[in-house]
Every structure is written in C-alpha cells, then in structure tokens.
Amino acid sequence: MSIGPGYACVPCQTYLRPRKNDIYVLTERGDGGPYQVWNADLWECPDCGHQVILGYGLHAISEHYEQNFSTWLSMGTHTIKGQLKGLSEEWER
Ligand SMILES: [Zn+2]
16 A cells, blocks of 8 residues: 555554545543534554544534534544543643
8 A cells, every 4th residue: 555654553563554534533522512523534553453543634624613513513433532631732722
C-alpha cells in the first residue's frame, strides 16, 4: 500500500493501515452531552489491532448549536467521550 515513511506502531515496528475512510466522529462534552461531529479516517495496526483516528478536517462538520446537528449526530460512527487527556487546554478556550 503506502511506500516510505508513514504512521507507525512503535511496539510492533509496523506501519498502520487505513481501516476505514470517512468516519464520523462525535465528540462529547465532559458532562456527556454531544458537542461536535468531525470527518476523519480510522487507521489500524495490523499486528496488535490498536486503532487511531487521523486526518481530521480543519473544522468540525457540525456543532451542537447548529440546526443540522441532529442529522450529523445520527451519522456518528465513532464517539470520543468526554474530555481527552492532552486536549484539556484546547477545550477550555
Ligand atoms: Zn501494533
């Protein structure tokens, strides 16, 4: 598939492979309420099975206050619950 440097799983010394393109990622607020829907890609290590979400668009497709949010909410295939470690400063802005 891809040739040359790419996303790699360090413990396995294996390149990640794209598992599914165009997933819809729902992010939730710290209290569990829906927050944003993002378009991204799902990659996977073929050896250990760890999955990572990469290739986000520049902006969320929709946010909780937008009129079309419920439509995008129903398209969600992957959910990131609450406040991720390492993103807390970003989320508090
Ligand atoms: Zn691995």
